[in-house]
Amino acid sequence: MTAVAEPRAVRRETPPVLAFLGRRILGGILALFVASIVIFVALNILPGNPASVILGRNATPAAERVLTQRMHLDRPATTRYADWLGGFAHADLGISAVSLAQGQRTSVWQQISGPLKNSAILAAIAALFMIPLSIGLGVIGPIFPGKPVDHMISIFSLAAIALPEFVTGSLLIGIFFVALDWLPPVALVPPGGSPLDNPSELVLPVLTLLFASLAAGVRMVRAGMTEVLQTEYVQTARLNGVGERRVLWRYALRNALAPSVQVLAQNLQWLIGGIIITENVFAYPGIGTELVNAVQTRDVTVVQSVAMLIAVVYVVINLLADLVVMLLVPKLREPA
């Protein structure tokens, strides 16, 4: 497709592309830096003394002193920030604060590596379905404007986009578990097991994720397709007697898809956020469940590292999407 012709154009305009890319990478790093400060301040400065917060009702002056020392809270905040960020850059996420309070030393990485893998599997499956489905459903509507299919798809996407994941999930459980008894309402994975061992458990979580992220994608692809179908080159092709099918596939679809890449990247970002809630609905042992548990137990170090990790993934997806769009659409290579 278009990709065949693109590399030549890219090479010719190398400087602006590189400048654009450099600016985006720099912006991403800056955003992550600010995010790290926000995360650190919220978790270390806001609660006063994190040690007393973690201990909660069990706090005695002695226990607090011990935990303060174990968490190195007696050092100045700037040193702690530098230590944390330096460790993070070297993939050392520190020791769970709650485990320190219990006199153990569980490393954060040990605690979250399993859930991280489970979440990646869930997100990958959802993304696998999301991309072709949102393009397909988005394109059908404008091809049959005003037909029942078009109405169905737009009503569905308007409803789906409005529903929060926990409502969608609960309603799906109501239908497929309570009423029909086809699918299990939870997606438990035994320690050491893989979520793929029991695929039927993954159906409802994936559906919940798809429902929310699909709707937005469908609406945007649909808007792009509607716009392209009204352009002059499509009209000209039709007037020249080109068959309707050829007009759609050769002329319209290609041009409608390029802007959709950005939309799909946005959807992937939504997926990352949506996963936090969806995992909690289905008790799925992923990073979202881990994060919410850590927030509940006020495990500062775990929340800190998981939040930073999610922020990194978020920024990287954004960057990759910018790159792909830039390679697909020459117009966007110019500075806005």
Add this chain to the structure above:
Amino acid sequence: MRARFRFLHSRSGAIGFGIVVFVLLVAILGPYFAPHDPRAPVGLPLSGPSGKAPLGTDFLGRDVLSRLLYGGRSVIGFAAAATVLAYAVGMSIGLAAGYSRSLIDPALMRTVDVMLAFPPLLFLLVLIAGAGTSIAVLVIGVAAIQAPGISRIVRTATLEVSTRGYVEAGIARGERAFAVIGREVLPNILAPVLVDAGLRFTYSILIIASVNFLGLGLQPPNSDWALMISENRTYIQLNPWAVLVPAAMIGLLTIGINLTGDAIARSLGRSYVPRTTRSVVG
């Protein structure tokens, strides 16, 4: 005035508006019609619908219908408070940035850019982990998430309006900046700025309900639709109504607001893409 209500002439607009009015009425007037105390057990836990409890009882034996009638105020009230606070902060920042055209402008806008690049739900969870679960944290957090987007729109509108003759006339008359902003700029940017207020309100509802569902917002034994879902979902087989009816109420509210927003946008001749709604998660 008539043009303002033109959206009601489309079928989806009328249906959406009707749904919103219905849910708001239930939330606001519901407590006056509740048959039981929402915090007192009225029968065996998780029993099905009966004459005494038309929607059955929850996991502590409390009347689901009464809790449902009490449970709308919190989410709608907090969302309204957060949205109003977000507009107050966002408009102040946007006006300052757009009107001053000094160094404040780029500084504020770069901060806003960074804020917009951070996943909102994550921001809220980090804030709650640091500051604890409380209603104040929830409302301030959601306002902080919304304010950057608002300030960006306000800034653009202010930039455009402040080159107009009536603003320059005000400045030429020697009026102070506050007077010019209050009397000349503000009234002229309100309409474009408030167009998506409904959408932002939905977004506040979605994210507050989501946090309540996670158990990190409003705490038991309060009645709240999202809280009802999370409390009773383990027992969904025993009394599904305790989960499905509050879920339906939240769903109806957000779908209704979106249908209305869609119809309003179309009656104004705009295309409507509810971007903000989904950024709950992203």
